[in-house]
Amino acid sequence: MKFGLLGTGPWAARTHGPALATHKDVRLTGVWGRRPEAARALADELETRPYDDVDALFGDCDAVAVALPPDVQAPLAVRAAEAGCHLLLDKPVATVPEAARQVTGAVRASGVASVVFFTLRFDEPTAAWIEEQARADGWLTGRADWLSPVFGGGDSPYTASPWRRERGALWDVGPHALSVLLPVLGDVDDLDAVRAVRGTGDTVHAVLRHERGASSTCTVSHSMPPAASGVSAELRGPAGTARLPERNGSPVDAFARAVDALEESARTGRPHPCDVRFAQHVTEILARVESVLD
Structure with a gap:
């Protein structure tokens, strides 16, 4: 090709x-x-x-x-x-x-x-985990957090990125958080139910309700100090708790x-x-989160 x-x-x-x-x-x-x-x-x-x-x-x-x-x-x-x-x-x-x-x-x-x-959908361990959890039924709640030090003192080539500085972590790493939650818990079918608040710096906390009845939260930030940064996700349901494995491959x-x-x-x-249809829904959710930020 x-x-x-x-x-x-x-x-x-x-x-x-x-x-x-x-x-x-x-x-x-x-x-x-x-x-x-x-x-x-x-x-x-x-x-x-x-x-x-x-x-x-x-x-x-x-x-x-x-x-x-x-x-x-x-x-x-x-x-x-x-x-x-x-x-x-x-x-x-x-x-x-x-x-x-x-x-x-x-x-x-x-x-x-x-x-x-x-x-996360193309890194082998995280992609396999997402697919495995999507096959399981009964998840009640989940969370996905992506906390980075891009603007928090970390040594990142993306610190100077104009669009990241303008739009913040919500738009840069918010898609990653949703890419974990949506295939497992289902689409966010009621955008009017989305709630969100700001934290320090460009930190955003969002609360979502999914079509299968589950709820979730996601927190994203580029304002974390390096010692407080990290990527994590967790699901809870009748079978217990499942946690996203660490990425171990290169981009x-x-x-x-x-x-x-x-x-x-x-x-x-x-x-x-x-595909672009999935990405369109991610954009629609993030736009709604941005519109309801306190």
């Missing part, structure tokens, strides 16, 4: 690019970025071609992988789908529900395959599995559980 890479920031350079360049079933056709000089530098590093014209890259590819801010990603994803490119997108697919719906509509109209890279390996998932969906025509 011929892939184009959109984006030149740390996530593109550290994860998307290396995974695509080394994948045995991928030919990395080229790189496009909003800064042509950065696209040239990354293309040289990945031993591929820089593109100044994103539509020309779409025309030369079977698929695109996008590592751009969400509200830059969404309109480009629409154009790529309309050009017939399969989509490997990053989360969140957009921060505005209508923009997410436009991506879903373009995918539906064009018939291309889509996968959105929710990291590059997880992204390579997302590439495999897109190739399989394109080949078989079967939608992947983490």
